[in-house]
Structure formats: C-alpha cells, structure tokens
Amino acid sequence: MIFKAIGRYKLLVTAALLTMLLQVGAALWQPSYMKSILKVMADMTLSTNGKIDKISQYGIALIVVAVVGLIGSVLNTLTAAKLSQAVSADLREQTFRKIQTFSYEDVEKFKADNLVVRMTNDINQIQMLLMMVFQVLIRVPLLFVGAFILSIMTMPKLWWIIVVMVVLIVVVTGISMGRMGPHFAAFQSLMDRINGIAKDNLRGARVVKSFVQEDNQAKAFDKESDELLGHNLAVGYTFSTMIPAFTIISQLAIFGAILLVSTFVTKSASVAADQLGGIMSFVQYMMQIMFAIIMGGMMSMFASRGMVSMGRISEILKTETSMTYATDDVEDLDGSIEFDDVSFAYPNDQQPTLKDISFKLTAGEMVGIVGATGAGKSTLAQLIPRLFDPTSGTVKVGGRDLKSVSQQTLKNTISIVLQKAILFSGTIAGNLKQGKADATSSDMDRAAKIAQAAEFIDRLPERYDAPVEERGNNFSGGQKQRMSITRGVIKSPKILILDDSTSALDAHSEKLVQEAMNRDLNGTTTIIIAQKISSVVHADTILVLDEGRLVAQGTHKELLETSDVYRQIYDTQKAKED
Incomplete structure (x- = not known):
C-alpha cells in the first residue's frame, strides 16, 4: 500500500536519497580534515615552514565540505517534506474514496469515530514516518557503517572501544523500546475513544446542557485523557533515562580512548603528531556512531507508531465492501x-x-x-x-x-x-x-x-x-x-x-x-x-x-x-x- 503510493513520486524519492547521500558523505569526510589540521598543528612544534598554508588549505576544504553538507541537508529536508506531504495527501484521498464505497454494514463495523481518527491521526503518523524515513532513518545505517569503518581505520588499536560502546547503547535502546512498545500500541485506541467522546459531546451539546451533564461529560473525557497521559508520561520517563545513559556511555568511551592515546604518545614520540591528530577524528566518529544508534532507537518509536497506523489504513483499503453492484448500463425501471x-x-x-x-x-x-x-x-x-x-x-x-x-x-x-x-x-x-x-x-x-x-x-x-x-x-x-x-x-x-x-x-x-x-x-x-x-x-x-x-x-x-x-x-x- 505505502510502497505503491511512494512509487508515484520516483523523482522526489531519487532526489531525497541523493541529497541524503550528499549529507552523509560530508559528515563522514569532515573528521578526516580535522585530523589533517591537528596533525599539521602538532608538527608545528618542530617547524612552521609551510604549515600555515597547509592549515589554511585544510580549513577552506573543511568549510567547503560543511557547506556542501548543509546544502544537502536543506535539500533533503525539502524533498522529504514534499514527498511525505504528497503521499499522505494521496492516502487520505484514497481512504476517503474507499470509505464512500462502504455499505452501512461496513461503516458500522469500523464505527464512524474510528474512521475519522484513521483519516486524520493515522495519516498524520504515516506522514511523520515518511518524513523521518527519507530524512533520518535511511541515513542512520549509512552513517553508522561509514563512521564505524573510518573510526577503525583512524585508530585500529581502539576498535574494541567502539564495539563495547555500540553493544551498551544497543542494549539500553532495546530495553527502552521494549518498555515503550505496549504504550505505543495503546495510543491509537485511546485516540479513538477520546475522539468519540468529544464528537458525541459536541453533537449533543443541547442535550448535555439541558440535562446539566457537563460535569459527567468532563469526567468521562478526563478518564480517557488521563489514561492517554499516563501512557505518554511512561514513554517520557523512559526517554528521560535513555539520553543520560547514552551520554554516560559515550563520555566513558571518549575518556577511555583519550587515556589510551595518551599512553601511545608517551611511549613513542615519533608517532605523537599522528596520534594527536587521529584522536579528534576518532572521537568525532564515535559521536557519529552514537548519534546513529540513538536516532535509530528514536526512529523505531516513530516507526512502531507509523506501522500501527499503516496497518489501520491498509485495513480500510483492503476491505472488500460487503455490497457490490452490477456493472450493466443504466436502465429504466418502473416503480413496482x-x-x-x-x-x-x-x-x-x-x-x-x-x-x-x-x-x-x-x-x-x-x-x-x-x-x-x-x-x-x-x-x-x-x-x-x-x-x-x-x-x-x-x-x-x-x-x-x-x-x-x-x-x-x-x-x-x-x-x-x-x-x-x-x-x-x-x-x-x-x-x-x-x-x-x-x-x-x-x-x-x-x-x-x-x-x-x-x-x-x-x-x-x-x-x-x-x-x-x-x-x-x-x-x-x-x-x-x-x-x-x-x-x-x-x-x-x-x-x-x-x-x-x-x-x-x-x-x-x-x-x-x-x-x-x-x-x-x-x-x-x-x-x-x-x-x-x-x-x-x-x-x-x-x-x-x-x-x-x-x-x-x-x-x-x-x-x-x-x-x-x-x-x-x-x-x-x-x-x-x-
């Protein structure tokens, strides 16, 4: 369903992917220039001949790469937004047209409130998911793999620090997502119930006021709203522990890498300049790896909600109406x-x-x-x-x-x-x-x-x-x-x-x-x-x-x-x- 809708916009998909590659390539390229600049600066303690010119050249190249990455990021955001908006608009129209073919029995099966939520909230969730997919989700594995390979190439002796950091972050992410999963599943059904209460209250405003039922209606709404709040708070509390945990893990990894590099420098002065230049690039690659994993974990939240919404929309589109009509030409019938x-x-x-x-x-x-x-x-x-x-x-x-x-x-x-x-x-x-x-x-x-x-x-x-x-x-x-x-x-x-x-x-x-x-x-x-x-x-x-x-x-x-x-x-x- 979603792939068929995306397939209509091949040009936008191609543009989004190319601008994403441009953005990832620039992000992975920048640390290598930082390494070169720091290496030249370390060598300046021995001689300054020609070093200033090299630093200027590397600095200009670094700025050019950063600008290219910025342009790629802006274009990727624009194309991803346009693509997600176009696909969601098509899905919304397609869903509405499908509902128009439903018989009374079909509408009663889904319930009108539920159908309204699916055409609004669920389509919005799919739109957000598409935006994240073409802006972040595809970038995450590319950034992770590229940064992982380049970090090991930069500091081969510290490969195990990267592996330990990745394992710890993945474990924390898995535990957090496992706790948040049930709450995501409850969101849409609660939205259905809240929408139903609000619609009934507004449609029956005269009855509510005639029988002075404002307090009872407010209590019914508050009950469902508080339950939704509880699920949102549970997700928020889990996120509040995830980010500090990621920060601690990454900072400990950086501390360990710097500590080990300092021992390399003291043992061998001949490689001091190369090691000092490489540590900065290594740290940047570590941060990119951590960012990729964190974003992957956060995107899995959007993906889980989006997949639920996609399933709900797909259920409507795949439903065969219980009432079909003959395709014969229009004819005149008498009133018998x-x-x-x-x-x-x-x-x-x-x-x-x-x-x-x-x-x-x-x-x-x-x-x-x-x-x-x-x-x-x-x-x-x-x-x-x-x-x-x-x-x-x-x-x-x-x-x-x-x-x-x-x-x-x-x-x-x-x-x-x-x-x-x-x-x-x-x-x-x-x-x-x-x-x-x-x-x-x-x-x-x-x-x-x-x-x-x-x-x-x-x-x-x-x-x-x-x-x-x-x-x-x-x-x-x-x-x-x-x-x-x-x-x-x-x-x-x-x-x-x-x-x-x-x-x-x-x-x-x-x-x-x-x-x-x-x-x-x-x-x-x-x-x-x-x-x-x-x-x-x-x-x-x-x-x-x-x-x-x-x-x-x-x-x-x-x-x-x-x-x-x-x-x-x-x-x-x-x-x-x-």
Missing part, C-alpha cells in the same frame, strides 16, 4: 416492488429484525407501513434502496433483483427521505443538488412547492443561495424535514420512501405535503412509514408489521375489519385524539 420471503438481521444481532416478509406493490401506488416501535418498519424501507442486503430472500424493483441492478440505475429510480433530516454545511441549493446534480432553479421551485418548503425559502433574501450551517442548525426541525423532502422529490423518482419524515410537521403542513405529492407525483410509488395511522389512512395499500413479521395488508377499511394489530393501534391513537 416485490419482497420474496425476505429476512434480515443486523450485524452481530442474534435475532432477525425482519422475518419471512413477502408482498407485491404495483407502480404508482401509495403504500403505508405501520406498526409498533421496533416492528422493523424503517429496516424494511432501507432494503428497498439497498442500504442493506437481506439476510435471505429477494428484493425486486421493476421486476429485477436489486443485486443485478447497477448503482446508477438504483439511484435514478429510488429516493429516500429519512426521519432524521441530515443537511450538510453549504447552501440550500448545494443540499438540494445532492438529489439531482443538474437541478435548475425551476426544478428547485417545483420540488420546494411539493414539500411546502417554498413557504420559508422564498422569505430568505438569498433564497436557494442561503447558507446552511453545520447540521442545518440555523433551521427548525420542520424546515429541515421539508428541505429533506424537497431533496427527495426533486428528481421525480419512480419510488419515493418517506421514513416518518413528516414527524416534525404540524397536521396542516403534513396534509399539504401529501396532497401535493398525490397531485404532482401521481406516477411515483410512494412509501410512507408513519407512527400515526392518520398519515396513511388514504393509502392504496397499508402494510402492518408486528415484531418483524408482516401480519396484515390491505386498505384502511379492510384492515379495521380483519387485523387485530391494526385495529388496536388505530383505537389507541383515536382514544388519545378524543
């Missing part, structure tokens, strides 16, 4: 609907919500669906536009099994208006065009009149260009429902499903909506899910559900005579009205 022995159970539910449902509806009918709360009315309606697939049985529209119909055909044929009116930030026109992308002003006017939304839209100065705030908070519940109905009827679908979508309307407005739909959508199969029988009393057919089963079907008058369940619901509601 047939359920053939349909049963349905939500994921992880033991009991089915719908059981052995069978019925046929002809095109153009007005159909009511009634039943007690939890009878499965909304679930049945959601099977028609194929928001879910039945567990068993077949759902047909226009005589075709929905599984053999293309997605575009289904979209052109069916509109559903949910009870909870969901509007998106933007404008009224932007929301209405979700129902019909090429909707004109006349289309909007027609649909708004049917849904009785023109009554308040025409009073707005901007009309369809009026802004819609987040979740439509600048409109009342009834206005939002009427805009949702407008969005549903704007394309004149063959099948229109109203899932209790007039619950926020007063009786007069609801009656006007139904009369307008009967008049202007007389060729449309209209399915009305309602709690109130008065909303469906004039329907051509009424389906009565009870505990997930279709227990009766007929007109209002027929059901009063033949269905005990329907008559009981009707008598209860009539008694309340009286």
